[in-house]
Amino acid sequence: MEISTEREGTLLVARAGGRLDSINAREFDDALKAAISDSDQVLIMDLEKVSYVSSAGLRVILLTAKTLQQRSAKLLICSLAEPIREVFEISGFDKIIPIHANLVEAKASIG
Amino acid sequence: MRTSWKYKILVVDDEPDLERLMLQRMRRDIRAGLYKFVFAHNGVEALERLKEQPDIDLVLSDINMPKMDGLTLIEQIPKVQPDIRSVIISAYGDMKNIRTAMNRGAFDFVTKPIDFDDLKLTISRTLQHLVEWREALESRDKLVALQNELGVASKIQQSILPTRFPDRPGCRIFANMRPARNVGGDFFDVIHLSDGRIGIAIADVSDKGVPAALFMMSCRTLIKGAAIGKTDPGEVLHEVNQLLQEDNDAAMFVTVFYGVYDPDNRQFHYANGGHNSPLVVHADGSSAELPLTGGIALGLIPDLDYDNNTVTLDPGDLIVLYTDGVTEAFDEQGNQFGTERLQEVFAGVEPTDVQAANRSVFEAVEKFAGDTPQSDDITCVTLLHGSDGG
The missing domain is CATH 3.40.50.2300 (Response regulator)
Structure with a gap:
């Protein structure tokens, strides 16, 4: 599980690819934890290259949102493929985590 | 003596x-x-x-x-x-x-x-x-720790599933869960309520292993407890969510669909906590997803309300509840099974046997997946209001 990141001030953009399932959920979690620094105020997860998210993958995303929220930082998600956007909609998590069509819109929403 | x-x-x-x-x-x-x-x-x-x-x-x-x-x-x-x-x-x-x-x-x-x-x-x-x-405790010393833990988890999972189902005119139910290797998360329950009503729950817990299995245990018991104390499915989910989210630092969550079926008036009253919407298959083989009620998966956020919806079944209607192990099964080319293929399983066939209907879902998924290993638990619960006069 590899993620690539780029930082712009207190904004961190993390891109993941492949499947986020129970097999690599822990790796994904570890990679995110290693990438996020305490000074990051906003994390945008760009999931354009992700083909599948299982419930274990969702849990990592929610845990990340929760951890960020505890220090008043926030998580945004962008560029979801249609089946993955459905996963967020069915589980109701699109009501908890803001989802944007693409990275530009996600960045614009930060203001 | x-x-x-x-x-x-x-x-x-x-x-x-x-x-x-x-x-x-x-x-x-x-x-x-x-x-x-x-x-x-x-x-x-x-x-x-x-x-x-x-x-x-x-x-x-x-x-x-x-x-x-x-x-x-x-x-x-x-x-x-x-x-x-x-x-x-x-x-x-x-x-x-x-x-x-x-x-x-x-x-x-x-x-x-x-x-x-x-x-x-x-x-x-x-x-x-x-x-x-x-x-499991006895064999602990003989096994690699991880294998053992997963074995315990899957046994916990198996031990909470009911094995006997209502089978009477007007209400026939069958349910089955096929666990994926090393992954546990699905469960279902069929709860006998007052006045002949039947509560049906289907759920999918995030993550695997012993902590998830214990979370599942607790979830199943809370659903059963809330179900016999309350008649409103939305209130049942509200209460279970409220109790699960306390002290849930690991951010485990569970998607739950809970419905109450009353064979007397053929009404199916349900609420949904982030779970796949069940299908209702009519006697002519046409089918549709039950309207979504928009609830969030349980265990994460306090004070959530869950909306109810009610559908009245026609004689011969079949309700198919399932977990994402069905619709997110993959074939060798990486395609997902999806809800359309699930609907095709029933197209043109009048569902008359609740067990056969259930089995046909597993067979269709198996055929579709071919040699692709099963990556998630597959669960299906079928409820039939028989057209045989009851």
Whole structure:
């Protein structure tokens, strides 16, 4: 599980690819934890290259949102493929985590 | 006189009648050497029995008793005898005490007035769990730790699933779960409610392993408890969510669809906590997803409300509840099974046999997946309002 990141001030953009399932959920979690620094105020997860998210993958995303929220930082998600956007909609998590069509819109929403 | 028995059960209740009633209603199992009953009238006496008789396997305890109540007793039991399971007897719908008992380690509960058929099932299920747990403990040294943990998790998962379903005109149910290797998360329950109504829950817990299995355990018990105390599915999910989200630092969550079916008026009343929407298949083989009610998966956020919806089934209608292991099964080219293929399973076929309908879902997924390994649990529950006049 590899993620690539780029930082712009207190904004961190993390891109993941492949499947986020129970097999690599822990790796994904570890990679995110290693990438996020305490000074990051906003994390945008760009999931354009992700083909599948299982419930274990969702849990990592929610845990990340929760951890960020505890220090008043926030998580945004962008560029979801249609089946993955459905996963967020069915589980109701699109009501908890803001989802944007693409990275530009996600960045614009930060203001 | 018999001196050997398979399981010893300690019954704790201050009511003198229960002892006589229990020995009478359980006489076959006692005579067959399956159970041996011992009795105590309060928590203090119960602890004395447990110290005297370390071969007790299960404690069945009332809550309100003099000297030491059942909730205190449940907390004390592991200090005397850690390898034991307890079942609490509570007032109908008394969620607060049930919740406390579960938190303190009770395995299950039955409600008053005691339905002895239900009690027998609960006892046998609890003992089955205990036996599997003991086997798992015994084999722990022989196995790699991880394998063992996953084995325990899957046994916990299997032990909570019902195996007998309503099968009468107007309400036929069948359910099956095919676990994926090394992954556990799905479960279902069929709950007998008052006035012949049937509660049906299907759920998918995030993550795997023992913590997820214990979360599943607790979720299943809370659903059962809330279901018999409340008639409104949305309120059931609200309450279960409220209790699950307390102290859930690991951010585990569970998607739950819960519906109540009333065969008398053919109404299916349901609420959804982030789960795939079931299909309703009509007698002509056409089908549609039940309208979404927009709830969020349970366990994460406090004070969530869950909207209800009601559909009235026509005679011959089949409801198909499933988990994402069905629709997110992959074929060798990486395509997902999807809801359209699920609908195709029923296209043009009048569903008349609830078990056959259920099996056809598994067969279709199996055929689609080919040699691709199953990556998630597959669960399907089917409910048929038969057109055979009932």
